[in-house]
Amino acid sequence: MKLSGAEILLECLKKEGVKHIFGYPGGVVLNIFDQLHDEKELKLILTRHEQGAVHAADGYARATGKAGVALVTSGPGATNTVTGIATAAMDSIPLVVFSGQVPTLLIGNDAFQEADIVGITRPCTKYNFLVKDVGDLAQIIKEAFYIATTGRPGPVLIDLPKDVTTAKTDFVWPESIKMRSYNPTYEGNKWMISQAAHAIAKAKKPVIVAGGGVIISGASKELKELAEHAKLPVAMTLMGLGAFPGSHKLSLGMPGMHGTYYANKSIQESDLLIAIGMRFDDRVTGKVSAFAPHAKIIHIDIDPTSIRKNVRVDIPIVGDVKRVLTTLNKVLKGEVKEQWKEVRKAWLKQIDDFKAERPLTYDRDTDIIKPQFVIEKINELTKGDAIITTEVGQNQMWTAQFYKFDKPRTFLSSGGLGTMGYGLPAAIGAQLAFPNKLVIDIAGDGSIQMNIQELATAVINRFPVKVAILNNRFLGMVRQWQELFFKERYSHTRLDESVPDFVKIAEAYNAVGLRAVKRSEVEPVLKEAFKIKRPVLMDFVIDWKEKVYPMVPAGAAIDEMLFLEEVKKSGKKLKAVK
Amino acid sequence: MRHTISVLVENKFGVLSRVSGLFSGRGYNIESLSVGETIDPQISIMTIVTSGDDWVIEQIDKQLNKLIDVIKVVDMKELDHVEREMVLIKVAPRAEDKAEVLRIAEIFRGRIVDSSQKTYTIEVTGDEKKIAAIVDILKPMGIKEFVRTGKIAIAREGLKKY
Ligand SMILES: Cc1ncc(C[n+]2csc(CCOP(=O)(O)OP(=O)(O)O)c2C)c(N)n1
Numbered sequence: 001m002k003l004s005g006a007e008i009l010l011e012c013l014k015k016e017g018v019k020h021i022f023g024y025p026g027g028v029v030l031n032i033f034d035q036l037h038d039e040k041e042l043k044l045i046l047t048r049h050e051q052g053a054v055h056a057a058d059g060y061a062r063a064t065g066k067a068g069v070a071l072v073t074s075g076p077g078a079t080n081t082v083t084g085i086a087t088a089a090m091d092s093i094p095l096v097v098f099s100g101q102v103p104t105l106l107i108g109n110d111a112f113q114e115a116d117i118v119g120i121t122r123p124c125t126k127y128n129f130l131v132k133d134v135g136d137l138a139q140i141i142k143e144a145f146y147i148a149t150t151g152r153p154g155p156v157l158i159d160l161p162k163d164v165t166t167a168k169t170d171f172v173w174p175e176s177i178k179m180r181s182y183n184p185t186y187e188g189n190k191w192m193i194s195q196a197a198h199a200i201a202k203a204k205k206p207v208i209v210a211g212g213g214v215i216i217s218g219a220s221k222e223l224k225e226l227a228e229h230a231k232l233p234v235a236m237t238l239m240g241l242g243a244f245p246g247s248h249k250l251s252l253g254m255p256g257m258h259g260t261y262y263a264n265k266s267i268q269e270s271d272l273l274i275a276i277g278m279r280f281d282d283r284v285t286g287k288v289s290a291f292a293p294h295a296k297i298i299h300i301d302i303d304p305t306s307i308r309k310n311v312r313v314d315i316p317i318v319g320d321v322k323r324v325l326t327t328l329n330k331v332l333k334g335e336v337k338e339q340w341k342e343v344r345k346a347w348l349k350q351i352d353d354f355k356a357e358r359p360l361t362y363d364r365d366t367d368i369i370k371p372q373f374v375i376e377k378i379n380e381l382t383k384g385d386a387i388i389t390t391e392v393g394q395n396q397m398w399t400a401q402f403y404k405f406d407k408p409r410t411f412l413s414s415g416g417l418g419t420m421g422y423g424l425p426a427a428i429g430a431q432l433a434f435p436n437k438l439v440i441d442i443a444g445d446g447s448i449q450m451n452i453q454e455l456a457t458a459v460i461n462r463f464p465v466k467v468a469i470l471n472n473r474f475l476g477m478v479r480q481w482q483e484l485f486f487k488e489r490y491s492h493t494r495l496d497e498s499v500p501d502f503v504k505i506a507e508a509y510n511a512v513g514l515r516a517v518k519r520s521e522v523e524p525v526l527k528e529a530f531k532i533k534r535p536v537l538m539d540f541v542i543d544w545k546e547k548v549y550p551m552v553p554a555g556a557a558i559d560e561m562l563f564l565e566e567v568k569k570s571g572k573k574l575k576a577v578k
Numbered sequence: 579m580r581h582t583i584s585v586l587v588e589n590k591f592g593v594l595s596r597v598s599g600l601f602s603g604r605g606y607n608i609e610s611l612s613v614g615e616t617i618d619p620q621i622s623i624m625t626i627v628t629s630g631d632d633w634v635i636e637q638i639d640k641q642l643n644k645l646i647d648v649i650k651v652v653d654m655k656e657l658d659h660v661e662r663e664m665v666l667i668k669v670a671p672r673a674e675d676k677a678e679v680l681r682i683a684e685i686f687r688g689r690i691v692d693s694s695q696k697t698y699t700i701e702v703t704g705d706e707k708k709i710a711a712i713v714d715i716l717k718p719m720g721i722k723e724f725v726r727t728g729k730i731a732i733a734r735e736g737l738k739k740y
Pocket of ligand 1 (some may be wrong): 392395418443446448472475
């Protein structure tokens, strides 16, 4: 029997195990939407903006590990997905995005709602396709899911001209796939792994830095085994939070620009850095030439381009983190003699001293609400058992610092691109995947306004997502830089009275709005919100002056940190302290 | 450091822009690029001349390999190989230089592929040095136009089968 392109598309999605699509309709995808009208097994979640659809698919993917799927129309629908696609690309998130396109014969004619989305997204997708013949459609969809979810995952876009969705052909689902030009390396080189094991055994001051690759590869168990067996302290990059329990004694929290003193200090003192599924982003390394100056570096990553891109590497291992760690653990427990017991004691003691010397801190003695207090309370009340998304800015950094993520896939945040407006739609995607989990977007009053329309999506679909706005009436993170480095000249960061009444906004969308203006109101508001089985927007009116500390100024080494105490003592005059 | 890199790619729609976009997007430079089908029409080969220190070249090699449509990347530096480029040079010599131009073309084993009352068009094939040499000599006699194919290269024992 012959099927139309639209029918084939839906059949393929079902074959791929897809249950939900996030999308938005338009002229050239009408045939597909019509097909969806009677569809029982596939449900389309209508967002209120295409960017929201892609972020929601991304949140779904981060929470589950499966590819997220979005469907949009041509032209503006397609261009609206670009930020979402770039966000996913930077953080290696598997997505398959379908964009409608004008009919094949009109392509290149500047037709109504035509945009060269394949050209536009070429640099921010892992791969993209223009389907020119309905006969290729099934094969292309198969390849798209394969490319998106294997190797280093990433977003794939499929551009579907309108005539391809109506043309008919026999539907043949390719059961297996092989591409001669795409063969990711999964097994690490045995000899290199053995070198790594010996280096670990001999090291006096080793540190693990774990990144998002550990979570993507599902290697948390192997990482914990490695750390506990060889007594290795673990720092986690923003993308790696949750890869290793944040409340574990060996956890150092996050390193880098807003990292903990003890993570940065341990890295700078270390003689062996074991980088796992991370890519030495400049927010992690600070000044590269001064990064981990005494350390030999082992780098495990599935993407060869990550290795020796930003820092020198002594022992490179290309492969899937889970497989490499499994082998590494075997070697460490087998051929390598355990010789580290004593030396590690001294190192871990030194790290405990670092921790005691400068713990993460803030002024706990105030009536005004400190944002860190809100996050600690959320952590306490959820017992760490929630999925947290964030926006971008101070809200994101405070969350990374003060919430202890113990499990992978519970912290969803735009790390690489730093996309304001990510958190709410991502929370919707995660809530769809886990209807019974508490899903909370920790937001800023600036960021939340970038995709606030998705409240409608949450309300109509009964997704009980919670949004905790840390409302400082400023584009806080930018203001912080202006305060510290631009003589308090708050050029275009003061939102002030332009900040809308979020409680009223919530109510207008038929969600629940709550507000806290005093510290004592924080806990009751949170408790109430968590009880309500509907979307709730919480407006926490916080101290606008609060900053994220510690902070490594741009271009400085990661142990040249600014601390709350010093900045307070020195009044206005700021100096980096070593 | 100059490198000549051969890139075997799937002969698919858009593959050239994926490769050139990689170079422009990451700030690598392209001195020349030539593309053509191989014996297998599904596969094309690109010859790219680029430059950079070892770190950059290593990244270029890895980034090219990472592109989904790239089958194989070979840095010719690592192989015994032959490089060639073809140029077309249109010269407009003064009357008294005409004979000299023809003589130079012959010395360089160039061919006169077109002539008019005022001009000769010479086709020359060779490696970089040879091309540079003939250009140097002809310059004073008045080069009007100059077109080059970009370099192509082949390994002496043939690229290994992918
Ligand atoms: C889409 C986008 N535009 C601009 C920026 C630059 N930027 C980074 S943080 C920030 C301020 C965010 O303000 P807000 O959401 O209120 O959060 P806060 O820092 O106050 O917690 C801005 C403008 C960005 N990251 N993303």
